[in-house]
Amino acid sequence: MIAEIGAFCAALxxxxxxxxxxxxxxxxxxxxxxxxxxxxxQAAAALCLIAMACLIVVFVRSDFSVSTVVAHSHIDKPLxxxxxxxxxxxxxxxxxxxxxxxxxxAMFAGMRGAQSLGLWSxxxxxxxxxxxxxxxxxxxxxxxxxRLDPAPLQGLGLNPLLQDPALAAHPPMLYLGYVGLSIxxxxxxxxxxEGRADQAWAKALRPWTLIAWTCLTFGIGxxxxxxxxxxxxxxxWFWDPVENASFMPWLIAxxxxxxxxxxxxxxxxxxxxxxxxxxxxGFALLGTFLVRSGVLTSVHAFAVDPSRGIAVxxxxxxxxxxxxxxxxxxAHKLSxxxxxAAVSRESMLVWNNxxxxxxxxxxxxxxxxxxxxxxxxxxxxxxxxxxxxxxxVPVLGALLLLLPLGPMLTWRVGDxxxxxxQLAPAIALALITVIVALWLSNWRVMPAIGLGVGVWLVAGGxxxxxxxMQRGEGRALAKLALLPLAVWSMSVAHIGAxxxxxxxxxxxxxxxxxxxxxxxxxxxxxAGRRISLMDVGQVEGPNYAATRATFRVxxxxxxASLVAERRLYPTSGMPxxxxxxxxxxxxxxxxxxxxxxxxxxxxxxxxxxHNPVVQLIxxxxxxxxxxxxxxxxxxxxRAKAAA
Amino acid sequence: MRRRxxxxxxxxxxxxxxxxxxxxxxxxxxxxxxxxxxPSELAAKAKPGRLLRLGGLVVDGTLARADDGxxxxxxxxxxxxxLVRYDGLLPDLFRxxxxxxxxxxxxxxxxxVAERVLAxxxxxxxxxxxxxxxxxxxxxxxxxxP
Numbered sequence: 001m002i003a004e005i006g007a008f009c010a011a012l013x014x015x016x017x018x019x020x021x022x023x024x025x026x027x028x029x030x031x032x033x034x035x036x037x038x039x040x041x042q043a044a045a046a047l048c049l050i051a052m053a054c055l056i057v058v059f060v061r062s063d064f065s066v067s068t069v070v071a072h073s074h075i076d077k078p079l080x081x082x083x084x085x086x087x088x089x090x091x092x093x094x095x096x097x098x099x100x101x102x103x104x105x106a107m108f109a110g111m112r113g114a115q116s117l118g119l120w121s122x123x124x125x126x127x128x129x130x131x132x133x134x135x136x137x138x139x140x141x142x143x144x145x146x147r148l149d150p151a152p153l154q155g156l157g158l159n160p161l162l163q164d165p166a167l168a169a170h171p172p173m174l175y176l177g178y179v180g181l182s183i184x185x186x187x188x189x190x191x192x193x194e195g196r197a198d199q200a201w202a203k204a205l206r207p208w209t210l211i212a213w214t215c216l217t218f219g220i221g222x223x224x225x226x227x228x229x230x231x232x233x234x235x236x237w238f239w240d241p242v243e244n245a246s247f248m249p250w251l252i253a254x255x256x257x258x259x260x261x262x263x264x265x266x267x268x269x270x271x272x273x274x275x276x277x278x279x280x281x282g283f284a285l286l287g288t289f290l291v292r293s294g295v296l297t298s299v300h301a302f303a304v305d306p307s308r309g310i311a312v313x314x315x316x317x318x319x320x321x322x323x324x325x326x327x328x329x330x331a332h333k334l335s336x337x338x339x340x341a342a343v344s345r346e347s348m349l350v351w352n353n354x355x356x357x358x359x360x361x362x363x364x365x366x367x368x369x370x371x372x373x374x375x376x377x378x379x380x381x382x383x384x385x386x387x388x389x390x391x392x393v394p395v396l397g398a399l400l401l402l403l404p405l406g407p408m409l410t411w412r413v414g415d416x417x418x419x420x421x422q423l424a425p426a427i428a429l430a431l432i433t434v435i436v437a438l439w440l441s442n443w444r445v446m447p448a449i450g451l452g453v454g455v456w457l458v459a460g461g462x463x464x465x466x467x468x469m470q471r472g473e474g475r476a477l478a479k480l481a482l483l484p485l486a487v488w489s490m491s492v493a494h495i496g497a498x499x500x501x502x503x504x505x506x507x508x509x510x511x512x513x514x515x516x517x518x519x520x521x522x523x524x525x526x527a528g529r530r531i532s533l534m535d536v537g538q539v540e541g542p543n544y545a546a547t548r549a550t551f552r553v554x555x556x557x558x559x560a561s562l563v564a565e566r567r568l569y570p571t572s573g574m575p576x577x578x579x580x581x582x583x584x585x586x587x588x589x590x591x592x593x594x595x596x597x598x599x600x601x602x603x604x605x606x607x608x609x610h611n612p613v614v615q616l617i618x619x620x621x622x623x624x625x626x627x628x629x630x631x632x633x634x635x636x637x638r639a640k641a642a643a
Numbered sequence: 644m645r646r647r648x649x650x651x652x653x654x655x656x657x658x659x660x661x662x663x664x665x666x667x668x669x670x671x672x673x674x675x676x677x678x679x680x681x682p683s684e685l686a687a688k689a690k691p692g693r694l695l696r697l698g699g700l701v702v703d704g705t706l707a708r709a710d711d712g713x714x715x716x717x718x719x720x721x722x723x724x725x726l727v728r729y730d731g732l733l734p735d736l737f738r739x740x741x742x743x744x745x746x747x748x749x750x751x752x753x754x755x756v757a758e759r760v761l762a763x764x765x766x767x768x769x770x771x772x773x774x775x776x777x778x779x780x781x782x783x784x785x786x787x788x789p
Contacts, residue, residue, distance in 0.1 A: 342649035354657055358664050365668055382696065386675035391667045515732035594732050605732045
């Protein structure tokens with residue numbers, strides 16, 4: 001019964017979003033029609049949320065007459081993973097996509113602010129069609145409420161790798177990010193239809209871009225953290241096509257955040273901002289397509305049915321076709337470029353946009369190239385870390401080199417010499433870092449430069465905070481507390497980028513790794529520590545059986561114990577690795593338990609990793625997301641003050 | 644005039660960056676791409692120093708530890724089999740008689756030296772090349788995604 005209520009709500013939501021679309025696009029200047037569109041948006045959102053709630057209830061109650069539940073759940077699964085199982089599969093995740101899209105539509109309907117009727121209602125209408133498209137796809141091609149007759153007594157269980165708290169939150173965060181980019185898309189189409197993209201339009205655009213970017217940052221960070229501690233390979237980013245699928249919209253959203261600032265503050269770059277909005281949503285759809293179509297085979301690819309992939313591709317073609325078509329016809333009417341000099345805040349933001357867009361393009365080429373080669377009959381190839389390290393890293397590195405200059409320059413015409421003078425301590429510190437790193441690492445040039453860039457970002461961000469403090473009065477702490485939130489948000493995000501850079505370069509270049517066979521009682525010296533395998537035993541978990549190894553780690557002055565497990569989930573017959581991680585100031589000691597050694601009774605294979613400064617990677621990502629959230633708070637406060 | 648100059652400088656710089664990025668991309672696609680090969684294609688496709696992904700089935704009874712402590716096993720596609728040497732821990736799901744992908748380098752007359760070994764991940768997920776290797780051998784069963 002509950003499944004039918006869910007399916008019915010989804011169908012009703014589809015009708016309402018279509019109404020929202022038609023009413024919003026054809027208001028003919030009448031407020032009542034726009035109000036009706038807004039009401040439809042809110043009702044559609046409520047219905048989508050009810051449908052999602054129904055799906056969760058079906059999962060929690062383990063209703064095995066619903067085929068999605070059978071395929072992805074199991075009675076023995078802990079409650080949180082029953083709930084997370086609702087979106088941990090293709091059908092449920094598509095319903096979540098619809099629900100988020102409808103929810104954002106409803107929020108947009110409730111926050112008109114200073115937007116003109118035409119722009120606001122048209123954006124609402126486009127958003128209605130976006131939701132409707134997603135709902136049609138979900139209902140027709142991947143109905144999460146489809147019944148199974150006869151109902152089996154037990155489900156197949158969720159992939160054990162995905163039974164993890166970070167992964168329970170990872171898909172919803174990414175979807176908030178992906179789908180969050182649909183509102184900028186709707187606003188861009190509305191601006192093209194209206195033939196107007198002014199500062200008020202950019203102001204309306206900014207919070208949605210920030211929500212999307214912040215959620216993407218947080219979601220990607222969570223995914224990287226999960227990969228780090230769950231996969232047991234010591235890595236956190238593999239340039240896997242599925243990771244790239246979320247990285248491309250992130251890069252574009254990052255560019256969009258910055259170009260929207262220019263459009264809001266100075267009125268320029270409007271047509272570029274529109275183009276980025278269309279591209280961002282295009283990349284979000286492409287990401288959904290790549291992940292869900294089964295074109296790439298990986299843990300993420302749930303859909304096996306090729307018709308689904310084609311349907312997503314058709315939706316993508318419609319969205320991009322309309323977007324780019326309108327852009328080609330209307331964009332030239334918009335451009336009212338206010339001038340700026342080659343050295344100014346604007347030009348730095350243009351460079352930021354340029355670098356991010358080029359990086360996204362390179363990632364796109366690297367991700368699609370294997371598909372292209374295979375389609376042309378060129379055999380199977382894979383494009384992996386060597387390609388992306390060669391191409392994306394230099395582009396982003398050059399971009400990061402310019403980053404600290406941006407905030408130090410004024411709008412319109414900036415004074416590069418004065419900015420560099422103020423930044424001199426940061427430059428000196430970065431150069432010292434490069435030299436010391438070269439010396440300590442036996443002349444490894446690339447990591448040394450990378451660390452220098454990271455230090456340059458952090459120090460540059462701190463100097464910016466310092467110069468802003470000088471404008472205030474009173475004691476240092478009072479001045480710091482009085483800094484505008486906008487200054488804080490930007491500084492936290494930019495310093496976070498530096499922290500992330502230091503972590504990523506340090507971990508990748510200086511990690512050490514060793515695989516050995518150990519018998520209980522045996523000790524080994526690794527990364528300045530003595531690691532002893534104390535004991536290996538069996539333990540029972542709620543839905544798995546585990547082999548647990550206890551280690552003792554002795555360093556000068558302290559010792560600690562560490563536990564690593566191998567779990568076997570009987571429902572799927574699949575072993576997973578639960579690594580033991582011991583954090584210290586110089587990084588993580590990371591221990592993974594392997595299998596019993598074939599030719600030595602009692603011995604176990606053990607993989608030891610030392611990952612220096614790895615914590616900085618996740619700290620940096622968190623700081624960037626925090627910067628985004630603070631910026632959103634700034635915008636909300638401003639909107640409240642204006643109202 | 645001054646404004647036009649500044650605009651020209653920016654466009655020229657952007658063009659230079661773009662050319663550089665494209666150059667790097669083409670270089671990367673030429674040199675940093677990993678080709679997938681079956682054991683019988685090895686001789687035709689291998690070039691000195693090129694990274695390859697060798698896919699096939701591990702031949703039963705060939706897994707052994709060499710005298711120097713390195714693990715070695717044979718990989719076959721039914722027609723040819725190749726000796727693979729790997730200095731490291733084999734993945735959890737590595738089994739004799741099952742699909743495997745070894746990433747590494749090969750020179751004629753020598754064993755394939757693997758830098759990474761990928762095995763089946765679970766019932767439904769396996770590296771794409773493993774699935775492809777099984778298909779080529781006609782050993783593909785099940786409806787799991789290719």
